[in-house]
Amino acid sequence: MRILLLTLLLWIAAPVYAFQVQPMVAELAPMGKQAQRNMRIVNIEDTPLTVEVSAKNLVINSQGEEQLTNNDSDFLILPMTAVIPPGQAQTIVVRYIGEPALVASKAYRIVIDQVALPNQAQSSVGMALSFRTLFNVAPEDAKADLAITDIRSDEKAWQVNISNSGNKYIRLIKTKWILQQGEEQRIVQGPALSAALQTSFIPPNSARVIGFTPPPGFKAETTKVRIEPLSH
Structure with missing residues (x-):
């Protein structure tokens, strides 16, 4: 039963x-x-x-x-x-x-x-x-140009303010996030990044606040974050 x-x-x-x-x-x-x-x-x-x-x-x-x-x-x-x-x-x-x-x-x-x-x-x-x-x-040769302008932390996730000053959209699940906290570095990409992001799409010439669940031990106030496109 x-x-x-x-x-x-x-x-x-x-x-x-x-x-x-x-x-x-x-x-x-x-x-x-x-x-x-x-x-x-x-x-x-x-x-x-x-x-x-x-x-x-x-x-x-x-x-x-x-x-x-x-x-x-x-x-x-x-x-x-x-x-x-x-x-x-x-x-x-x-x-x-x-x-x-x-x-x-x-x-x-x-x-x-x-x-x-x-x-x-x-x-x-x-x-x-x-x-x-x-x-x-998308027009030919269009590119996204991302910059992280602010990272804040709440009880559940980071709130990452990302601007895209380029002329092409970006899907963040097609990027990798490089987290550097002191001597420790972590690269988040693929399924792990997809699970960590609350949303992924950023249009051109716009900014969005993206929810991101960091790896254990990483703190918003002490971590530097860099976003890079995945190489094809």
Whole structure:
């Protein structure tokens, strides 16, 4: 009985999705072949799936609050609505057709919403689902330029004020953090960094306060922190 109860609890707690989307993160060029990506939506349900695809402007303020507004002009999306049979996949073409002479990268959410038609069930979990992918359009040779302006500590984490004076976004999970406290040095990157960060995305020409859980023994007031991009 205990094993059965545990299994049921795990099943209830686990996320269940009616469909899968790839990619969830992508970078586009403002023109040319690299201005287009194909998205793949897979219906893993045993009933037909209807989805609508739309583009939204993504703005993030210094406190990490995300603001989305509809954008009907910067992308060509084909098809914008699709009915996907059970177990089948649909390719969605997403092409940037906005301003080609960008001076800094722009961030968007390409949103895939499940649409419940009158004669269709929503999903096996009884709700309409939505995926919000992250698409960035960046000019050639754009770069992020990060600087740490302040580090403060609360009971649970450091609050790291990071400015990005460059003309390209940065995803901090694609960096490494070098912590120096006296003679002790620690490099945090990869899964460890992903687990330590409360958020990761910093737009160009902006600043954000990033929550960071430091390794044991490191104190904000005595630690110097340097952020470097991962080498490819």
